[in-house]
Amino acid sequence: MSARAPASDGVHSGSVHVEVVHDHHEAGHGSRRGYITGFVLAAILTAIPFWLVMAEVFTDPRVTSLVIMAFAVVQIVVHMVYFLHMNARSEGGWTMMALIFTIVLVVIALSGSLWVMYHLNTNMMPMSPSDMRAMP
Numbered sequence: 651m652s653a654r655a656p657a658s659d660g661v662h663s664g665s666v667h668v669e670v671v672h673d674h675h676e677a678g679h680g681s682r683r684g685y686i687t688g689f690v691l692a693a694i695l696t697a698i699p700f701w702l703v704m705a706e707v708f709t710d711p712r713v714t715s716l717v718i719m720a721f722a723v724v725q726i727v728v729h730m731v732y733f734l735h736m737n738a739r740s741e742g743g744w745t746m747m748a749l750i751f752t753i754v755l756v757v758i759a760l761s762g763s764l765w766v767m768y769h770l771n772t773n774m775m776p777m778s779p780s781d782m783r784a785m786p
Contacts, residue, residue, distance in 0.1 A: 680732065685732065691725075
């Protein structure tokens with residue numbers, strides 16, 4: 651009994667010849683081209699927001715912040731697809747469930763932190779500059 655494959659190591663077990671096939675192209679691993687594409691996209695998605703801030707393209711800082719956050723979201727997706735190899739098919743969908751759980755936790759942590767900081771600022775800071783001058 652002998653099965654032949656192009657990339658295999660032969661192991662003899664008694665009188666039976668067993669072939670062990672090494673599959674180096676698993677579904678979860680990326681190619682060099684994929685990594686290069688991800689790197690180029692990540693570099694571009696970093697350089698554009700940097701340029702937006704340094705060149706002061708938008709006069710309103712809120713618009714600049716929103717554009718930078720949009721680029722950040724796109725960059726997160728690029729990292730997840732090209733470097734973490736996350737999609738709905740990998741590992742029976744468990745990576746997608748882990749991603750959803752992580753997003754829920756991050757939203758809870760960020761919104762809770764912003765809520766606490768807003769209320770600390772509102773309740774702890776003096777109401778006016780004259781109140782600030784009157785403090786000891």
